[in-house]
Amino acid sequence: MSSKHYSLFSLLRETLRGNTGWKPAWRKASPQSSYDVVIVGGGGHGLATAYYLAKRYGMRRIAVVEKGWIGGGNVGRNTTIVRSNYLLPGNVPFYECAMKLWEGLEQDINYNAMVSQRGILNLFHNDAQRNAYIRRGNSMRLHGVDADILDAAAVREKLPFLNFDNARFPIQGGLLQQRGGTVRHDAVAWGYARAADQLGVDIIENCEVTGIRIENGRTTGVETSRGFIGAGKVGLACAGNSSRVAAMAGLRLPIESHVLQAFVSEGLKPFIDCVVTFGAGHFYVSQSDKGGLVFGGDIDGYNSYAQRGNLPVVEDVISGGMALMPRIGRVRLLRHWGGLMDMSMDGSPIIDKTPVEQLYLNAGWCYGGFKATPASGLCFAHLLARDEPHEVATAFRLDRFGRGAVIDEKGMGAQPNLH
Amino acid sequence: MNTPSKLSPPKRTRANGVDTSKALTFTFDGRAYTAYEGDTLASALLANNVRLTGRSFKYHRPRGILSAGPEEPNALMELRTGARREPNSRATVTEVFHGLSAASQNRWPSLAFDALGVNGLLSPVFTAGFYYKTFMWPACFWEKVYEPMIRNAAGLGRAAKEADPDHYEQANAFCDVLVVGSGPAGLAAALSAAETGARVILCEQDYLTGGRLRAENITLDNKPAWQWGEEVTARLRAMPNVRLMTRSCVFGRYDGGTFGVIERVADHLPQPEENQPRQRYWRIVAKQCVVATGAIERPVVFPNNDRPGVMLAGSVRTYINRYGVAPGRKAVIYTNNDDGLRTVTDLYQAGADIVAIVDARPVPSPLAQSLAQQTGAFLFPGGRISNTLGRLGVAAAVIGNKAGKDQRFACDLIAVSGGWNPDLALTTHHGTRPVYNEQIAAFVPSIKAHDLHIAGMVAGTLTTRDTLHEGAEAGRKAAAACGFDSAGTTELPSAGVDETYAIHPTWSGIDQTAPQKAGKAFIDFQNDVTAKDVKQAAQEGFRSVEHLKRYTTLGMATDQGKTSNVNALAMLAEFTDRTIPETGTTLIRPPAQPVTLGAIAGPNREKHFKPTRLPPTHQWATEQNAVFTSNGLWQRAQWYPRAGETHWLETVNREVNTVRNAVGFCDVTTLGKIDIQGPDAASFLEKLYVNAWQKLAVGRARYGLMLREDGFAFDDGTTARLSPTHYVMTTTTANAGPAMQHLEFCHQVLWPELDVQFISVTDEWAQIAVAGPNSREVIRQLIDPAFDISNEAFGYMAAAEITICGGQQARLFRLSFSGELAYELAVPARFGDALARRLMEVGAPYGIAPYGTEALGVMRIEKGHPAGPELNGQTTAHDLGMGRMLSSKKEFIGKAMAARPALTDPRRPTLVGLRPVVATDALVAGSHLLPKGSPASAEYDQGWISSSAWSPTCNSWIALGFLSEGPSRHGEIIAVHNPLSGTVTEAEIVSPVFVDPEGKRLHA
């Protein structure tokens, strides 16, 4: 038996063998001349799509083409928060579908992605925020999603070190989703890649899509840095680069690309055992299994493809952290980085066909697409296989902007940098 | 100082950086030791023969001091105690002060005996990425068993438990030329730039300038090189155009020539002096920058290369020359380049025995031969160290000769040099990856930027002489780019002997055929990543350097791979049959060194996290014992409790009743006020608001609603016309800023042809609402007799400029948010306080009382006025029951998109009032509305409650909400679901106007 299946047993056996039997987690595939489906983008969404296409929809001859190394995009640079605490009916069932898939992920793909349901607590600091969270929590409950409202005393019991007594905006309570939490980001990419690979999907790294070939209004394949690859269907899952790739097919999207930064502190003995978001500033935090405080805040706020941010946001985020947790004053920042957000005009995603035949789009995830990964993959696979939206993704249509059926959780309107 | 003799450190010789006349005492793990001023914690521990300083992250291996700088991966400690506890502090850059207490971390029960050292035994299982392959069964065990186990072992030091008691500052500085680093390159650069007259800032992270000049036993102008450094430093300090910042680390290069810098103002003191910041975060904006950050030495990878006593060769020299401490008495030197051989000389001169010189280069080095002869050391040309022995530190080295035969040598120090890596972090922060330079076997900066110059060791330049020249040249060029030209050239000292640096890289440093027999060969010390892990990762397909990093955690520790990255990727290249350039290197990100979070936040903490805006009556309200609440940045009185009132609701009910039955007043200054003037002012308003404005009469006000361009409601308020070309607009408190921005956008970008001017007058006018049936009488007491405010002369929605109190200029508006007869009276802000006091006086006979935002809120709900919760950015004019306000006769912002089908769908939830069937059943805002009798499930969800209150006027709970087809459902009983609290309440759908629907009161 090869060391393909992961388990404690295989681990022990390999230990005895000096760890010489491990196989590559996924093959280094080279492009074939054509596939039934080519997914552009080896991020979480692209890889999950390929996996579900093969696993649930029985498709074969699938390729994922990735311009760099898989997981080098946002799936590998996000703050790992998963939750389904949404308000609007277009969103809740979809994110809850994702949450359920996370809950069974390890067994499904035989990879420990460390899905950790340690809870997510959104703090509120005034009555209006509280009422908005009650509305949201109730919406979740009506959709069968877990939600609880904590008052200030309950929050204090849970996280006694937050700033309760000397705060500019005192904590009044929080909305807790206990099933929310974190998932080890890289493992999601690697786990889906490995699982898809085992079902025969070609994962082609260092292969940049440079053009989309369209003949008679119909997509026939993609031009890449490694040559033309023919495709029955092409699915775009390029996150922050969606507009650039869609432009290859002459499409303009309701999307702007923005930078979001993330931060990690030096490793510390664990003291935060859930995800906390500050309601009076731009700050959210969790503590990784290595001990680093992983945190973030607002987007930098201007169009960018640079994958790095600027100082004002660094200051804004860190002062939010200090306002919330004055005990971290002497803790040090270890590293900060950025990712490219595909900020849509209403802050919600798009999983839909495009006006170009056989070209499909999965985009507009803003800063919240990591939590969506399994459902996004499933629904995109469904759309690619069946040519109709999955039942939990019926709201994510491209024409919703024209119709006015926008899904605007924050009520910020058509300005991507405000979502 | 009276210290026991057994504590006195060995005599320091030649130390150019410590003052041996000033002894200090500090403790490490509770034991007291002596140090001198100028010592780092590391140099002091070494001087006291303390070698074991920490435990590694994963295997809890004993670790000692590896380096003498910020790259230190091993000697991390908790400094200070209590609220000032500072985890993960590198002993190598910690200045000792009298009374410093340091403690080792990540060990239990003690540093010498660490129970988790057993992890080392499990290391064959704990291979790269092992956790991805297991802990999956049973599923529920992850959160309950496995993860807690992992988290129990996670982390290094402990964050303080209490709020940081120190304070921090931010500051800005600007210059022509920023020079980073004060080694020979940086000093020469700063000098040559400064001599042109350019404004120069020199930042050095160390507390002393000089860089390697202090570490090396070399001369400049026939004097010890460090003396030249001190002279130049003194000259720079004296120049008026130079700012010299020591203890200041440039941690990041950001866009637009902006650099982030942390100055450690008081870390070398027991605690900051009163009011002194602990650290200061600088934003430095430089037109040009010279990066002269030097280089970091690489360790060599060999089995058990992590024992305390294995130290970087260059750091050994630093301890000898700068601190006067020889880190060992019997030394083995292991090098693959000439630079490492200097350590032989320095150690020998410091009185140490040189046991062996292992020169890994295949071609024997003549320098090594002569040094061996001179020192009597065994020489192993082409040799390697195949193992080390010792329990809590090195006791012997096993050295293999060229032929592979092993020999064992007792020693207490192994000085290693695998070559030098330019410290090029700042050159990569914009994403430029460095390129590999074969000659020095290291990555060098590749960046080409018009505002960045690179000089010295960081550029890969090796000799002191070249470094000096390159520095001076860089400084000159940088200054010239700012328009400063110098006639002369900077005078540079003459360097002594030319150093040589012939390197032959020894990447794996281990016998590839049997790498792990002897023990683990560490690459990343802190994260315990070994050569074997790299090999396994490659085997599992993690061939990209970035994959390798993430799969093995190599380079992700507090040192960010400063000593490990290049060794690792070179080894990966070997394992995957690629060249080093093909393999590439991982991206370096800011901060160049870990920076204190408190410093970045600066003074913006606790109560000063954000500024506070105070309305003009704040002081008065404080005297009235008001309870305050934040409304954006504003502090507003929420209610005014009186003696005997036991619950806030009692107070609020009284305030509401006072307004409804007598008269109350409330400071509404916080509403945005914009003065709009110009021939096109009316046309401008027509564009902004959905409703018509041209025909509004002078002296009248009108309610207006603004949409966003996407057709959803943006803001509302009343706007009054003071003259044909003059209006005053009010906005909500929350949208005062955004509205101003919106107006500027409309004026400058959309309709620049409109001749209109506007300016905020929010702060200019103290505006107080006076409401209640007695309000007219109260206003009459104030108003000058010339003005007639009878209902006939000054009806509902009238507006006038008047005088009060004997000539005081004021504005009076007859507006009502409460639904009562009401006015808003505005006076210049400085009179706001006096106006409140006067209202109390003149209103007393009429039963006046102040009311706060809570009563205001209750009354606006009673009257059905939308506010923030209704104008939440998701609602349309139609939803708010204002669909008919949308003018069909004119163009306005949002008109086109408001007509989209989904926005005009009659099934959209629309504003309604709700009244519980049982008056005392609370209606909770945020509850959802479902048809009576339907299951609590989203498919039956028809709306929600946006605002609710106990209405003392109706003697019932009341609420505003949005309900599908609401207006046609008045009278229906609906179920109000609040599953969060498990309650379902029945309520009747009613008109949103609960009080005085005919508007009699406000027209009274």
Place this chain on the structure above:
Amino acid sequence: MRITCPHCGSRGLEEFTYRGDATVRRPAPDAPHDAWVDYVYLRDNPAGLHKELWYHGNGCRSWIVAERNTITHEIHSTRLATEALSEEKSGS
């Protein structure tokens, strides 16, 4: 990042607010629905030079059209929106 306000000179990012693409033009009131959808929602979102609107709200309150490279963040030019637009209207 620093932006040169034509009035105030070089200032830090924190003084400005962003509004995105400066090339979109508000359609005529009677323009077809699609033109409005385009204007409000669709963007080129280029990687490279981008003409964009910034508001110097914590300064002189000017709206500024900046040409900025979205890959390098380098700003090539800044102009007052009023001037840039009036030029466009006069066709120069």
Place this chain on the structure above:
Amino acid sequence: MPDRLLATSALPQEAYRVNGMMLSLAPQRVTVSIGPFAGRLGELNAALKKAFKVTLPEDFITVAGPDGLLFTRAAHNQWLCSAPEGTDLLATLSTACQSLAALTNQSDSRVTLTLSGKGAESIVAKLVALDLHPSVFVPGQTALTLAGHVPVILTRHTDATAYDFTVFRSLAQSLHHDIFAAMNGGIPTSERVCP
């Protein structure tokens, strides 16, 4: 006839002194904003020239007219004109400018704090991200900028070591606290204090 209302200051009158510097409330002045209507700047300047022998400064500086009048550029198309307490400035300007500009009373909108003393520049530098070098931010110059999170009109006195922070009245206490905290923190040792 009721008594006149008494004015209240947004901040206590007393000056704060620390580390050789002083933070004080500048004397209250009367202020009116001038917003020239479209295409009327030329006429307006001519009218101002006639009435006060000055024109609105194109640069962000303050120019002095007769009787203690000061004109400061205060936005892209707005100026603030101030005069000593007691002047009926709005009337004076209305006469002079007729309908060439929007005039709005701003006397109570803002409060001016003066920071003076040796080293004041380094305190300003803690709050304001502007190059304060006297060759760049020259004496007499004005900048609309942020002091920390608070928008201000910053003016350097002609005697170079004093600065005026003109701030919205509601934010005056907050800014006062911030400046005072910065003063307390002292002058950075790397600072070159202009004599």
